[in-house]
Amino acid sequence: MSSKPTGLNFGLQNLLDEGFEVEVRQQHLLVHSVPYVTSDRELRRGTLVCTFIESAGTLLPPDNHQVWWTGQYPCFASGARIAHIENENNRQELFRGCTIQHRFSNKPEGFSNFSDHYSKMVHYITILQDQAKAIDPNADARTGRVIEPVEGTSVFRYADTASARAEIMMTSSRLGIGRVAIIGLGGTGSYVLDQVAKTPVSEIHLFDGDKFLQHNAFRSPGAAKLEDLAKLIPKSDYFQRIYDAMHRGIVSHPYYLTELNLGELTGFDFIFVCVDNGGTRSMLSQHIQSLSVPFVDVGMNIQLVPDSRKLIGTCRTTLNTPTQKDHFAQYVPMDEVEQDVLYRQNIQVADMNALNAQLAVMKWKQLFGFYADDFNPHNMTFSVNSMSLTRDVLVSPPEP
Known part of the structure; x- marks a missing residue:
């Protein structure tokens, strides 16, 4: 000293x-x-x-x-x-x-x-x-x-005093993996970033070709400034600037991933897929599986009941790993189905987006040894109208 x-x-x-x-x-x-x-x-x-x-x-x-x-x-x-x-x-x-x-x-x-x-x-x-x-x-x-x-x-611009106070620094360090990608920074993806940015991941890469618009502010963490909304900033640039204040190594990719640039996903240690299009999800999942990289896919299905004018629906979190992937097609919609149509109609609420993201992040943290994982499920579905969480695909023995 x-x-x-x-x-x-x-x-x-x-x-x-x-x-x-x-x-x-x-x-x-x-x-x-x-x-x-x-x-x-x-x-x-x-x-x-x-x-x-x-x-x-x-x-x-x-x-x-x-x-x-x-x-x-x-x-x-x-x-x-x-x-x-x-x-x-x-x-x-x-x-x-x-x-x-x-x-x-x-x-x-x-x-x-x-x-x-x-x-x-x-x-x-x-x-x-x-x-x-x-x-x-x-x-x-x-x-x-x-x-x-x-x-x-x-990687932090100021020390992680929360882990120090809680005496879990060694546990937190297990999340200090190399590179993580978040594909899609809508309601769910932005909340995923909010959580991952508070972990010692070396690099966080953000992929999204959309602009950050006014409706996005109502289903994203934090409070956007009106002058920022008027600038029509790309989502990945907007969130990179926000979270760079806390975490180094956040990289913006202000464009969509297509068949032409999928090679940019090479070299990641984990990927969060937060897209609302079945065709894009199918393309991404097949490519990521070929890379033998673990990833989590998230999805929501929120509907308005005409008679009551109340919302019902679910959010889903599905883990895919190199050793456990046969279940993926069973739980994840890959085509232009009605569920994805509803999703794109913006029937979303910030709390469901946030919950979907939290489930995805917790599953990632379980995979890397931060949280205990007694049952090792690879698919979880939360229903808001029944307030129930179901888990599927129990794997035995647990993955290392």
């Missing part, structure tokens, strides 16, 4: 000024080389770790009074465990390059929480270091070593 001041740092600069071996990485604060005593009464050094969350460039005070520990369980100078700090003993990789062994929970009597990271880390350092000093008076965590920061290559 650089020794330069960090502004409103909630104790970080104090740690640096006193010579502690400090590093900030992946929204966590690490204090290295903390001396402690093992159960064999040997002196070792370990690292204390705690969350270090920022918001819009401002560091926040500690969100709890707990810390993680990378070494063996620390003991008194006698070799007995320091039991009053014990909370959890579970070896795990907290984030890439940081494996912890234990979690401690302790605070001075009368404290509700620590006001800054300095007081928090020094509290635990003192507990461990005092026992080490009883064996070697020269044992000290203040090594004076400065760790230079490693420039990150994150």
Whole structure:
């Protein structure tokens, strides 16, 4: 960690000024080389770790009074465990390059929480270091070593503090695959982008030849500005500009995919197909299947009941993988059928579009190990009038 001041740092600069071996990485604060005593009464050094969350460039005070520990369980100078700090003993990789062994929970009597990271880390350092000093008076965590920061290559323009706060950084990292394509940025495709842009995917490619019009604003995430609607911006350009504020590597392709340019789908790791035309869907699915790339296809069928003037209908999510694709034609309309005619008549509602997108994104996240998948369905259909979700095509054994 650089020794330069960090502004409103909630104790970080104090740690640096006193010579502690400090590093900030992946929204966590690490204090290295903390001396402690093992159960064999040997002196070792370990690292204390705690969350270090920022918001819009401002560091926040500690969100709890707990810390993680990378070494063996620390003991008194006698070799007995320091039991009053014990909370959890579970070896795990907290984030890439940081494996912890234990979690401690302790605070001075009368404290509700620590006001800054300095007081928090020094509290635990003192507990461990005092026992080490009883064996070697020269044992000290203040090594004076400065760790230079490693420039990150994150796809995010600001840190994913949500995953850090929830302690799921390793789980989230499973979604850090190479390239994802979203074909169609209508009501459903735009909500797919909204979710995928919040994951560590390296590149997100947007394919759509339509303009972003006023009716699109009412079934897309966010709130479009009137002046933007007047510009008739291509959908892919509009959404690329919006989500580039959060996620690097979003690429706009402001045109339709046809037989002439299907080669542009080569090299993707996953594809979302969000089109409303059976013929186009058939062309795309056959080509993607030939590439042996997993993809999700989505579709909606919303109808107006004349007598009641109420809407009924369904949204469908179908997963196709290189090892499970025989079911696809059974569930996915490939021709110019009535369902697609209704879809193109704009009988859509933002909540159904959003739900269709969420189901597709959750299925993608299951495939790559973010969510558990007990039944491994490859087709799901939600009916709004019965408020029911059905799953089909159970695969055994589950795909890796």
